[in-house]
Amino acid sequence: MPYIDELSALALEAIRTLPTDEERETAGRPPYPTPKCHLAFEKAARAARAARLEKGGDDPMCSTRLFEPAVRFSTAAALELSRPEGIGLDVSDMLCLLLAGGAVSVATAETAISGNAFRLSTKYLCRAGVYRLLVDGDEESAKAACDRPVMGCETWVNWRAVGEYYAMRADVKSFLSLWKKYSARQERFWMDTMRRALVEAVSKAQGWREAVKLTRRGEIGSKAHELGMIYVALSPVAATGDTAALRKLFETGECPAELSEIAKLWLLLDVLSVTTPHPPQFDPPELGEIIARIVAVDPTVSKQQSRNRDLLLMECWPLIGGKTTLERVRAAIRAPVYKRELKRLAKELDTE
Numbered sequence: 001m002p003y004i005d006e007l008s009a010l011a012l013e014a015i016r017t018l019p020t021d022e023e024r025e026t027a028g029r030p031p032y033p034t035p036k037c038h039l040a041f042e043k044a045a046r047a048a049r050a051a052r053l054e055k056g057g058d059d060p061m062c063s064t065r066l067f068e069p070a071v072r073f074s075t076a077a078a079l080e081l082s083r084p085e086g087i088g089l090d091v092s093d094m095l096c097l098l099l100a101g102g103a104v105s106v107a108t109a110e111t112a113i114s115g116n117a118f119r120l121s122t123k124y125l126c127r128a129g130v131y132r133l134l135v136d137g138d139e140e141s142a143k144a145a146c147d148r149p150v151m152g153c154e155t156w157v158n159w160r161a162v163g164e165y166y167a168m169r170a171d172v173k174s175f176l177s178l179w180k181k182y183s184a185r186q187e188r189f190w191m192d193t194m195r196r197a198l199v200e201a202v203s204k205a206q207g208w209r210e211a212v213k214l215t216r217r218g219e220i221g222s223k224a225h226e227l228g229m230i231y232v233a234l235s236p237v238a239a240t241g242d243t244a245a246l247r248k249l250f251e252t253g254e255c256p257a258e259l260s261e262i263a264k265l266w267l268l269l270d271v272l273s274v275t276t277p278h279p280p281q282f283d284p285p286e287l288g289e290i291i292a293r294i295v296a297v298d299p300t301v302s303k304q305q306s307r308n309r310d311l312l313l314m315e316c317w318p319l320i321g322g323k324t325t326l327e328r329v330r331a332a333i334r335a336p337v338y339k340r341e342l343k344r345l346a347k348e349l350d351t352e
Contacts, residue, residue, distance in 0.1 A: 007044050008108045011098065014041035014091045015112045034089040042089045048103040049077045060135040061164055062100030064093040066123055066157055067186075069193040070131065070164050073100045092121030096128035106132050113150070122150055123157070130161040139165075146181075156183035160194065167198035170205040172214060179219055192224035196232050203236040208249075211236075212256055227263040230256045238267045241274035243286060262308050265294055269315050279346035280321035287319055295332045310335050318346055 019027060019035035027035050034042050053074060061070040077097055083089075095112060098104045109129050116122050126148055133142035139162075146158035159181035166175040175198055184191050199220065203211035211233035214220055222229050237246055249255050250264055268290050276284045294313055299306035313329050320326050323345065330342040 007041075007048050007098065008104050010041040010044050011095050011104055011108060012112055012115065014038045015095060016115045016117050018117045032088040034086050038089055038091055039086065041091070042085065042094070045094045045098055045103075046081065046085060048098060049081060049101060052101040052103055053077055053081070058135070060100050060102075060131065061161075061168070062097060062131050063127060063161075064090070064096045064124060066127065066154070067190065069190045070161065073097070077101060092116075092118055092124050096124055099125075099128045099132050100135075102132070102135075106136070123154065126151060127158055127161055130158045131165075134162065134165045156181060156186060159183075160190065163194055164197065167194050168201055170198070170201035172198065172202060176217075176219060184219075195220050195224040195229070199229055199232045200236060203233050208233050208237055209254075222258065227266060228258060228260065230259045231263040231266065234259070234267055235270065238270035239274065241271060243268075243271050243275065246271050261293070261297065262305070262312070265290060265297075265312050266315070269312065269319070272319055276319050278318060279349075280319060281347060282321040283325050284319060284321075287316065287325065291316060291325070291329060291332075299334055306334055310338050314338055314341070317342060320345060321347065 014037070017037045018024075019037055023035040023037070027033055059072045059074050062073050062076055063070045064076065080094070080097060095104065095109065099106070099109050106129055109125055109132070113122055113125050113129075116125065126145065130142050130145050133139075133145060142162060142165075146162065147155045148158075151158060159178055163175055163178055163182055166178075182191065182194075199211050199214055202214055212230060215222060215229040215233055220229060225232050234246075234249070237249065246267060268286070272284055272286060272290070291313075294309060294316070297305065297309045297312075299309050310333050313333050316329050317326075320329065326342060326345055330339055333339050333342065
């Protein structure tokens with residue numbers, strides 16, 4: 001990577017340098033200007049991230065926070081680049097992203113941790129270092145870094161980084177072997193995200209049958225997704241756009257009994273969205289039957305079922321090419337807030 005020597009020096013200087021009281025007070029008010037002492041680092045860091053995004057290649061996982069699921073580097077870096085230069089720089093966040101993208105080394109990050117003047121961000125940098133070691137293929141060093149004393153009672157954050165790594169690779173054995181280290185009752189949304197990632201990865205790599213088997217395990221469970229983990233296991237089938245394969249699955253005895261009608265309808269809409277041009281000029285042939293099945297769902301069973309029915313009808317909108325179909329869907333929706341949104345076709349908006 002270009003900039004790496006200069007950038008490392010600037011990163012270390014920035015992480016060791018606190019703004020003056022006046023700069024800190026100014027930076028705390030809109031438009032939140034970057035302190036002068038960090039401007040050189042910001043400029044070099046933005047150039048390095050832009051170069052890394054342009055280069056492409058692998059897209060590692062990363063995070064700039066402690067209790068949030070990881071995201072792809074490309075997503076986090078693009079979001080950071082959307083911030084105007086000279087406004088709202090967070091030195092720790094920037095260093096975490098540079099480390100994820102390989103613009104600075106693990107050694108630089110280690111030096112930054114030891115000399116970090118921003119004490120609250122030390123754990124963030126430790127977690128970012130674990131992700132980088134995993135991307136580099138050094139699993140043993142990543143695991144060794146998880147239990148660093150600086151993490152205190154929050155070492156589970158780093159172990160979840162390792163778990164995310166195994167989940168993305170459909171490595172069920174390795175993922176489950178660390179289960180006790182994840183502290184699964186903490187930040188349950190994050191834990192559920194990891195479960196879903198594992199099931200989806202297994203479905204893609206080994207087939208939906210293996211993924212369904214995995215959902216039977218107590219650690220994975222069935223409630224990590226509103227529509228059930230069986231839905232997650234079958235989502236990669238829908239993502240192929242193979243409508244016939246999905247319908248055949250539903251029509252045979254192989255279809256898991258736990259898969260609800262609501263989940264089946266979501267999957268059918270998922271597969272249809274892959275094969276339908278956007279915006280559609282005409283209704284896809286299968287849409288009428290799917291809408292009829294959605295309308296047939298009894299909304300009086302529960303508030304949740306009524307909400308799901310409305311959401312399914314709303315999900316039909318990007319697939320609708322005809323006015324008559326739009327009016328049919330709009331008439332079937334119960335919630336007024338949704339009715340008001342369905343007044344024009346997608347192709348009509350596209351011409352504005």
